[in-house]
Every structure is written in C-alpha cells, then in structure tokens.
Amino acid sequence: MKIIYSQKHLLHTPPAEIFNGNMDPHAEVPDRIENIRKALTKELHLDILAPNKFSISWIKKLHDDKYIKFLEKTSKLTEEYLYPSVFPYDNYLQIDNDLAKRGLYAFDMYTPINCQTFKTACESVNIALTAATVVAEGEKSSYALCRPPGHHAEKAKMGGYCYFNNAAIAAEYLSKHGKVAILDVDVHHGNGTQSLFYDRSDVLFISIHADPKYKFPYFSGTAKEKGVGRGLGFNINYPLKLKTGDLAYHQVLLKSIDQIKIFQPKYLIISLGYDTHKDDPIGGLSLTTSYYFQMAKAIRLLNLSTVFIQEGGYNTKILGYAAVSFVSAFI
Ligand code: Q9C
Ligand code: ZN
Numbered sequence: 626m627k628i629i630y631s632q633k634h635l636l637h638t639p640p641a642e643i644f645n646g647n648m649d650p651h652a653e654v655p656d657r658i659e660n661i662r663k664a665l666t667k668e669l670h671l672d673i674l675a676p677n678k679f680s681i682s683w684i685k686k687l688h689d690d691k692y693i694k695f696l697e698k699t700s701k702l703t704e705e706y707l708y709p710s711v712f713p714y715d716n717y718l719q720i721d722n723d724l725a726k727r728g729l730y731a732f733d734m735y736t737p738i739n740c741q742t743f744k745t746a747c748e749s750v751n752i753a754l755t756a757a758t759v760v761a762e763g764e765k766s767s768y769a770l771c772r773p774p775g776h777h778a779e780k781a782k783m784g785g786y787c788y789f790n791n792a793a794i795a796a797e798y799l800s801k802h803g804k805v806a807i808l809d810v811d812v813h814h815g816n817g818t819q820s821l822f823y824d825r826s827d828v829l830f831i832s833i834h835a836d837p838k839y840k841f842p843y844f845s846g847t848a849k850e851k852g853v854g855r856g857l858g859f860n861i862n863y864p865l866k867l868k869t870g871d872l873a874y875h876q877v878l879l880k881s882i883d884q885i886k887i888f889q890p891k892y893l894i895i896s897l898g899y900d901t902h903k904d905d906p907i908g909g910l911s912l913t914t915s916y917y918f919q920m921a922k923a924i925r926l927l928n929l930s931t932v933f934i935q936e937g938g939y940n941t942k943i944l945g946y947a948a949v950s951f952v953s954a955f956i
Contacts, residue, residue: 626956627767629756630662630673634772637745639706639786643734651735652907652939653786658772661935664945665768669952676751677758684750684789686797687821689781692730696788699723700743708737732784732842746788749773753791753934757798760892760930766955768933769795776815776896776936777842785813785842792896792934793821796828799932803891806929808881809833810920811898811936812908814846814862818896824856829888831881832896833874835909836864859888867909871916874901878923885927893929899938899947906939914946921954931955 635655641648665671684693699707709728713720720729727738749771756769769791776792777785792815796805807822809815809832822828837846852860861884863877885893903911912920924931938944 626671626952627674627756627759627764628662628665628671628770629676629752629759629767630658630770631676631748631752633745633748634658636741637773638741639737643708653773653937654941655772656941657938657944658770658935660941660945661948662770664949665952668949669956671952671956674755674759676748676755679751679754681747683754683794683798684747687780687793688778688789692781695726695730696738696746696783697743699727699738700740702740704740706737706739708734730782732779732782736783736786736788742788746773749775749791750789750794753795753932754798756932756934757795760932761799761802766931766933768952769935771935774936775934776809776811776818777813778817779820785816786937787817790817790821792894792936793818795932795934796822796894799892799894800827804828804888805892805894806885806888806890807831807894807896808885808924809896809936810878810901811896812900812905812910813841813898813937814864815896816842816845819845819850819860819862822856823852823860824854826855826859829859829861829885829890831861831863831884833863833865833877833881835867838864839867840909841907865910868911870911871913871919874910874912874916875919875923878920882923882927890929893924893927893931895924895931895933896936897933897951898936899944902938902940902943902947904940904943908939914943914950917947917951918954921951925955
C-alpha cells in the first residue's frame with residue numbers, strides 16, 4: 626500500500642471553532658496526521674510518496690467557480706483566521722461584500738480561512754488525486770493522508786473543518802475509468818459527498834455515521850435521503866444510535882459491503898475517520914482500536930482497487946494505533 630503525504634498541512638492551524646458563541650479549541654490539529662504518519666512508517670514500515678501537482682480544473686469539476694475564487698482571494702488577505710458572522714440566505718443575489726461572502730460560502734463557524742487555507746486545501750486535493758492515480762495505474766490500494774479533511778465540503782460551501790471535498794474529487798477522477806463506490810465510515814455524515822453525487826447513478830455513496838439528530842452535521846444523514854432522479858437508490862445512509870459498539874457496527878458494515886458488491890464498482894473509495902473510536906472527544910460511537918482491523922478485513926474481502934482518504938479522528942493519543950490496526954489488515 627502506498628501512503629501519500631505532504632508536510633504542507635503543518636501550515637494549517639485554525640485556532641478555534643465557534644460553538645454556541647464560545648471559542649472552543651480547534652479539534653482538527655496538525656498532530657492528527659503527524660501521529661498517523663509516524664505510526665504507519667515506524668510500525669508497518671510503509672513508504673511515503675509525495676503528492677503530484679494537479680491543475681485546479683479537477684477542483685472545478687465539483688466545486689463552484691465563485692466559491693473557489695472567494696477562497697483563493699480571502700486566503701490572500703491575512704494571517705489571522707477569518708470567521709463568518711452573517712449568513713446571506715438568497716444565494717442568487719449578487720453579493721459583493723466580502724464579510725457577507727464569508728457566510729454565503731460557509732455552513733458553520735468551525736471552518737475559518739487565513740493565508741494558508743487555499744494552499745493547504747489544494748495540497749490536500751493533490752494528495753487525494755495522487756492516491757487515485759496510483760490506484761488507476763494498477764496499485765491495489767493507496768492511503769491519502771489528507772488534511773484539511775473534505776467530506777463535509779459542498780459544491781459552494783465549506784464546513785465541518787472541510788474546504789474542498791478530497792474524496793469526491795478523487796471519485797470524480799476515477800469515475801472516468803469506471804463506476805466508483807464511496808463508503809464513508811467517518812463518524813459524521815458525509816453531507817458534502819452526498820450532495821455532490823446525489824443525482825448520479827455512476828457513483829454509489831454509502832455513509833455509516835452517528836445519528837445526525839444528535840451529532841454534526843445535524844441537517845443531513847437520515848435513512849430517507851436516497852438520491853434523486855437517476856441517482857435514486859444510489860445514496861444510502863445508516864445513522865447509528867449513540868454509543869454503538871463493534872458488534873452492531875459490524876452488522877451495518879456487512880450490509881453496506883453487500884450493497885457495494887451488488888453495485889459492482891471498478892473502484893472503491895473509503896472516507897476514513899477514526900472519530901468512531903470510543904475515546905474520540907467529539908464522535909459519539911464506541912468502536913475499539915482492534916475493531917479497525919476487522920473493519921478493514923471485511924472491506925478487503927471485496928477485493929476492489931481501493932483508495933483510503935483521511936477524514937476525521939480527533940483523539941491524537943489513539944490515532945496512530947487506530948491507523949496501524951486498520952492498515953495491518955490491508956498489507
Ligand atoms: N463543539 C470531520 O470529522 N463539530 N469534521 C464539533 C464540537 C464539528 C467534524 C462540535 C465536527 C466536524 C471531518
Ligand atoms: Zn468526522
């Protein structure tokens with residue numbers, strides 16, 4: 626398995642997320658990816674590959690032009706992180722005020738922008754696309770150590786610590802070569818990925834997550850969301866009760882795997898979050914470290930060309946162990 630990593634993510638250091646009027650310390654810290662990288666290289670002796678550069682046109686295939694320009698322009702402004710305060714609600718209006726745009730292109734106050742944001746978000750996409758090309762060229766699997774994460778990012782909105790949707794862009798790239806299934810096992814619903822493929826039948830999206838009635842992103846992730854038009858039936862959500870443990874989780878995973886088999890994709894993308902762990906500070910489910918080995922083993926039995934894309938996971942003490950447990954089943 627090839628691991629794709631770039632140290633540019635170290636420049637991405639959002640200081641705080643604004644929750645209910647409070648500045649809480651930001652959970653999405655550089656140590657997350659550093660700990661995973663160190664564990665995979667030291668314990669499993671896996672090689673690290675640097676990402677290639679890809680044209681911005683790959684991001685433009687799924688994200689709105691004006692949103693991309695806004696992010697690029699705002700990223701030039703300041704070292705201080707900028708947060709939205711006002712959320713314009715008629716997005717067909719011509720909005721010229723930059724402060725208003727901050728809220729137009731965001732759905733929460735957890736995802737601030739500074740002079741490093743555009744660069745690091747683009748590099749995160751480069752990592753995902755490199756992992757996709759490695760697999761398209763014949764490698765059985767690859768693991769993209771993406772940061773910032775991506776699965777909450779929508780066509781024209783950032784949120785949930787995500788700016789560009791790394792997994793969705795990798796899926797779009799691979800879908801030129803064949804059908805793609807995306808299995809999202811981050812503890813949060815992948816609202817961004819869902820919305821980007823909601824009307825498509827060539828990309829299957831399945832998400833297993835903590836019930837959005839109680840957990841972020843709150844506004845999406847119910848079992849009723851099944852896709853529209855040609856995409857009807859190609860979007861599947863499994864919201865789980867809080868504190869769901871290994872055994873109950875595994876039943877749902879096996880069901881998802883059966884649905885992927887029926888779809889017969891050429892490629893599989895796993896949006897991989899270790900925030901399903903029982904000791905994650907924001908997650909809500911109760912998986913054990915050793916369960917990640919079982920999870921990966923079941924996924925491996927599909928015998929598909931597979932790209933792992935790092936999403937969440939916020940307990941920096943367990944991330945290295947969780948990643949080693951997961952990846953051990955794939956090598
Ligand atoms: N006050 C990903 O896992 N909500 N994003 C935190 C704590 C934000 C998670 C609430 C969760 C975003 C990629
Ligand atoms: Zn998450």
